[in-house]
Amino acid sequence: MEKYVLKVIDLSAGYSGNWVVKNVSMDVPHNKAIAIMGPSGCGKSTFIRCINRMHEVVPGASVKGKILLEGEDIFEMHPVKLRRRVGMVFQRPNPFPTMNIYDNVLAGYILNGIKLKKEEKDRIVEQSLKNAFLWDEVKASLYKKGTFLSGGQQQRLCIARSLAMNPNILLLDEPTSALDPKAQAMIEELITELKKTVTIILVTHNRAQAARVSDYTAFMFLGEIIEFDDTAKMFTAPKDKRTEEYLTGKFG
Amino acid sequence: MRDNTGIRLLKDRVFKSIIIIFSFAVIIPLGLILFGIVKNGISAINWDLFTKLPTPPGEAGGGILNSIVGSLILILIAVLLSVPFGIMLGIFLSENKGRFADVLGILVNTLQGVPSIVIGIVAYLWVVKPLGGFSALSGGIALGIMMLPIVIKSTEETLKLIPFSLKEAALGLGASYVRTMFKVVLPAGFSGILSGILLGIARIAGETAPLLFTAFGNPYLNLNIFKPVDSLPLVIFNYSMSPYDDWHRIAWGASFVLVVMVLVLNIIARLRIWRNMS
Numbered sequence: 132m133e134k135y136v137l138k139v140i141d142l143s144a145g146y147s148g149n150w151v152v153k154n155v156s157m158d159v160p161h162n163k164a165i166a167i168m169g170p171s172g173c174g175k176s177t178f179i180r181c182i183n184r185m186h187e188v189v190p191g192a193s194v195k196g197k198i199l200l201e202g203e204d205i206f207e208m209h210p211v212k213l214r215r216r217v218g219m220v221f222q223r224p225n226p227f228p229t230m231n232i233y234d235n236v237l238a239g240y241i242l243n244g245i246k247l248k249k250e251e252k253d254r255i256v257e258q259s260l261k262n263a264f265l266w267d268e269v270k271a272s273l274y275k276k277g278t279f280l281s282g283g284q285q286q287r288l289c290i291a292r293s294l295a296m297n298p299n300i301l302l303l304d305e306p307t308s309a310l311d312p313k314a315q316a317m318i319e320e321l322i323t324e325l326k327k328t329v330t331i332i333l334v335t336h337n338r339a340q341a342a343r344v345s346d347y348t349a350f351m352f353l354g355e356i357i358e359f360d361d362t363a364k365m366f367t368a369p370k371d372k373r374t375e376e377y378l379t380g381k382f383g
Numbered sequence: 384m385r386d387n388t389g390i391r392l393l394k395d396r397v398f399k400s401i402i403i404i405f406s407f408a409v410i411i412p413l414g415l416i417l418f419g420i421v422k423n424g425i426s427a428i429n430w431d432l433f434t435k436l437p438t439p440p441g442e443a444g445g446g447i448l449n450s451i452v453g454s455l456i457l458i459l460i461a462v463l464l465s466v467p468f469g470i471m472l473g474i475f476l477s478e479n480k481g482r483f484a485d486v487l488g489i490l491v492n493t494l495q496g497v498p499s500i501v502i503g504i505v506a507y508l509w510v511v512k513p514l515g516g517f518s519a520l521s522g523g524i525a526l527g528i529m530m531l532p533i534v535i536k537s538t539e540e541t542l543k544l545i546p547f548s549l550k551e552a553a554l555g556l557g558a559s560y561v562r563t564m565f566k567v568v569l570p571a572g573f574s575g576i577l578s579g580i581l582l583g584i585a586r587i588a589g590e591t592a593p594l595l596f597t598a599f600g601n602p603y604l605n606l607n608i609f610k611p612v613d614s615l616p617l618v619i620f621n622y623s624m625s626p627y628d629d630w631h632r633i634a635w636g637a638s639f640v641l642v643v644m645v646l647v648l649n650i651i652a653r654l655r656i657w658r659n660m661s
């Protein structure tokens with residue numbers, strides 16, 4: 132097995148010739164939670180969207196450099212295959228409004244035209260919802276629309292939907308910023324549990340959240356990664372002055 | 384400082400009254416038209432009207448079965464043609480920016496403004512002449528062309544309102560672009576698109592001009608799409624021009640059927656749109 136689940140090598144990404152992620156390199160070990168922090172507009176979302184090649188969906192987007200997923204170059208893989216291995220959860224919960232909870236969990240299979248037996252479906256739905264800490268709340272209403280759930284429940288449903296595909300990596304772009312504190316705490320607890328089996332890459336503006344859930348933290352500034360280190364080390368003894376200023380709330 | 388709140392409130396009230404008066408001024412003729420159709424039409428409504436074929440002039444009784452069936456055939460052809468093409472073009476316009484999409488958008492708007500008689504002539508030249516005769520097919524094509532911009536527009540507008548996050552979610556799960564569009568985005572806009580189709584049908588159901596030299600009219604029941612068929616607007620046109628009282632009565636009855644049909648289609652479509660918005 133590769134030492135790192137993900138190796139980012141000299142990656143740059145931009146929109147219409149304007150590079151907003153610049154020469155980023157980063158080695159991500161297996162089954163850890165990585166927090167990515169930095170002021171608004173520094174390129175965090177752009178960066179993590181390169182990892183599942185969702186960046187390319189934007190018209191005029193450009194990217195150069197290399198990303199290896201377990202040693203395989205992702206830019207040589209089919210994006211459709213890659214995205215099944217690298218799941219993504221967005222800032223705003225976005226369950227499919229035309230599908231019930233059960234189908235929402237299976238959406239990755241349904242949308243890819245993968246046929247499953249009924250028992251297999253039931254097993255995946257139950258397991259994924261349990262892994263997303265949602266099973267007990269929805270097991271009685273699996274055939275109701277997912278959009279009837281609360282914001283926090285919808286976000287956990289979206290996590291379950293990603294988990295159902297058995298990803299190596301889960302990308303979370305500010306997954307709790309649209310949620311109330313209680314729902315937020317629940318998702319944090321969930322992330323701590325999930326990182327036992329999946330690598331988590333979490334973009335967050337919430338310093339306390341990064342400190343609570345992540346093993347490593349990357350600090351991004353104007354498209355570059357200024358510092359990437361053990362979270363505890365970074366929060367107690369940042370090497371770069373800009374990191375320190377950001378973490379003490381001087382900007383961002 | 385002078386307090387002119389009183390004057391402003393008065394202006395406000397005058398303005399509101401003017402709006403209400405004008406609204407009524409518009410509703411009155413509409414109401415009179417509907418009243419006239421109901422008053423004259425309802426006495427012509429009976430079982431025979433829907434189940435019998437026309438009788439020769441002078442003979443009492445008879446119905447418009449041929450026209451009702453003809454109208455249904457024409458609408459069916461128009462829907463079968465305009466819905467698939469309209470939805471495809473609507474998807475294209477909602478998904479693409481740039482010069483080609485702009486030009487296409489202008490063409491669609493232009494098509495919407497083309498008088499229906501001109502579309503009838505086009506269908507005559509392109510379909511009736513090559514096929515060597517009037518037919519339901521040519522009439523359906525003419526109506527389909529009329530309906531096309533309505534379906535395109537409603538699809539485009541509906542899909543533009545679907546949040547991008549939904550598309551992102553599907554693509555992020557590894558769904559291909561085509562599956563994302565057809566299994567996520569289109570179903571999410573189903574209701575809006577269906578409303579557009581219903582409004583389109585309501586729009587073409589009463590078209591007479593493009594049928595005059597395409598579907599042509601037919602006093603007999605015909606199910607062959609390569610032969611002429613009758614339609615509700617055609618029977619109204621032909622019968623109301625005739626000198627016979629019986630035929631006038633049937634024309635009123637047909638008008639009543641047509642208006643009720645259009646009204647029901649509009650109400651269903653509006654209800655769907657309202658329900659979507661709330």
Ligand SMILES: Nc1ncnc2c1ncn2[C@@H]1O[C@H](COP(=O)(O)OP(=O)(O)OP(=O)(O)O)[C@@H](O)[C@H]1O
Nearest residue numbers: 146151169170171172173174175176177178189336
């Ligand atoms: N679709 C786009 N087209 C053009 N420029 C974009 C696009 N998306 C983002 N940008 C620009 O790229 C830069 C980085 O944006 P990005 O969304 O990656 O920042 P971010 O760190 O995630 O910010 P935030 O914390 O506010 O979410 C910004 O300057 C932004 O204006």
Ligand SMILES: [Mg+2]
Nearest residue numbers: 175176177304
């Ligand atoms: Mg962002």
